[in-house]
Amino acid sequence: MNNRKQTRCIIGSETVRMLNLGHPWVIADRFTKSWPQLECGDLIELKSEKGASMGTALCDPGSRIVARRLSEKVVELNQNWLTAKLQRAQDSRNWLDFGDTTVARLVNAEGDGLPGLTVDRYGDFLMVQYFTLVWQRYLSTLAVALQEVYNPLGIYCKYRPQETRKLAAGKNVRPPQSRLLAGKAAPADLTVRENGLLYRIDLSKDLHTGLFHDQRQNRLEFRRQAAGCRVLNLFSYTGAFSVAAAAGGAEQVTSVDAAGRYLDWACENFRLNEIPPEGHEFITGDCFVELDRLAKSRRFFDLVFIDPPSFSTTRKSRFTTTGGTAELVQKVLRLMPPKALLVTSSNLQRMSLEDYVKELRKGSLAAGRELQIINVSGQADDFPYTVSFPEGKYLKYVVSVVQDKD
Numbered sequence: 001m002n003n004r005k006q007t008r009c010i011i012g013s014e015t016v017r018m019l020n021l022g023h024p025w026v027i028a029d030r031f032t033k034s035w036p037q038l039e040c041g042d043l044i045e046l047k048s049e050k051g052a053s054m055g056t057a058l059c060d061p062g063s064r065i066v067a068r069r070l071s072e073k074v075v076e077l078n079q080n081w082l083t084a085k086l087q088r089a090q091d092s093r094n095w096l097d098f099g100d101t102t103v104a105r106l107v108n109a110e111g112d113g114l115p116g117l118t119v120d121r122y123g124d125f126l127m128v129q130y131f132t133l134v135w136q137r138y139l140s141t142l143a144v145a146l147q148e149v150y151n152p153l154g155i156y157c158k159y160r161p162q163e164t165r166k167l168a169a170g171k172n173v174r175p176p177q178s179r180l181l182a183g184k185a186a187p188a189d190l191t192v193r194e195n196g197l198l199y200r201i202d203l204s205k206d207l208h209t210g211l212f213h214d215q216r217q218n219r220l221e222f223r224r225q226a227a228g229c230r231v232l233n234l235f236s237y238t239g240a241f242s243v244a245a246a247a248g249g250a251e252q253v254t255s256v257d258a259a260g261r262y263l264d265w266a267c268e269n270f271r272l273n274e275i276p277p278e279g280h281e282f283i284t285g286d287c288f289v290e291l292d293r294l295a296k297s298r299r300f301f302d303l304v305f306i307d308p309p310s311f312s313t314t315r316k317s318r319f320t321t322t323g324g325t326a327e328l329v330q331k332v333l334r335l336m337p338p339k340a341l342l343v344t345s346s347n348l349q350r351m352s353l354e355d356y357v358k359e360l361r362k363g364s365l366a367a368g369r370e371l372q373i374i375n376v377s378g379q380a381d382d383f384p385y386t387v388s389f390p391e392g393k394y395l396k397y398v399v400s401v402v403q404d405k406d
């Protein structure tokens with residue numbers, strides 16, 4: 001299958017220019033419409049109009065990103081090639097210090113030369129996620145390469161189509177499910193350590209695993225900042241930031257999420273770290289509605305964390321980063337005294353940091369307050385991106401001091 005002669009596909013000058021800059025995507029255009037009939041996952045050789053070889057790509061017919069280049073050379077996608085890519089990704093992480101942490105990103109898609117594919121370590125187990133079906137036929141080969149390089153107990157895989165949050169919000173649509181690809185199944189009570197704290201992980205049932213570990217370094221700083229604070233964590237999910245705040249000595253942590261089962265999970269994470277959840281507050285509800293209720297109750301918080309999903313729905317509202325961030329900031333600033341710390345985050349790739357800050361500005365102006373940014377950061381350093389693929393810098397994490405206007 002991997003040794004078939006690769007179909008030669010002509011690309012236009014603009015695609016050639018982008019590939020020469022190192023960007024791996026081939027966007028559908030009038031040239032790709034003339035390609036021969038291909039199947040998803042076929043290896044193709046990209047050719048300029050002048051006949052120059054532009055390397056090997058994985059074809060995804062019918063998609064906006066119609067092909068993803070694997071190499072500037074003509075290569076075969078076999079075990080040896082995959083093993084070399086995995087080894088290269090591992091070598092680049094030898095520079096990193098994970099501390100007391102057993103969860104990490106081992107392959108970060110385009111950032112490690114495997115576009116549309118990620119691999120995460122959770123203790124002794126791996127989770128492969130592929131965001132395009134081009135990888136599906138190569139999973140078994142990938143599993144062998146992963147076993148050779150990392151020697152895990154088990155390997156899970158999950159297809160992550162576009163708009164997974166919308167799928168999860170649908171009444172009759174099941175969110176993506178993972179399956180065991182190789183090795184042993186993980187225990188139901190699987191836990192990992194991040195900066196010395198314990199978190200329960202689910203590799204098989206949930207849309208996500210229970211921990212967004214791209215926030216690892218940010219969470220460590222948040223833990224330090226939380227000492228002695230009244231903390232509010234909105235869209236708290238399974239409470240990773242809440243646990244970090246409590247472990248850092250927060251006076252009380254209030255966690256708000258629309259899904260009660262995630263708050264139950266958060267309570268479990270508190271107990272794993274020998275932090276009694278009874279000393280903290282867990283509120284199931286729409287964050288916008290709960291912010292109004294907290295304001296009416298004249299509640300105030302010294303440290304607030306906001307990390308909403310790019311898309312979410314509840315019975316009473318619909319949230320999108322581009323349409324809801326400003327309103328969210330406006331509402332939360334009613335609960336924050338001067339000198340309090342507002343931490344906001346977004347993983348929406350297509351929104352630039354500049355546009356995100358504009359949303360924060362819009363919300364602060366509507367509230368009649370000032371936000372003084374003291375730190376901006378992104379994803380943890382095991383989520384690398386290349387200078388040729390700026391889209392890989394997706395996470396925006398902004399720390400601001402709340403000030404009254406003069």
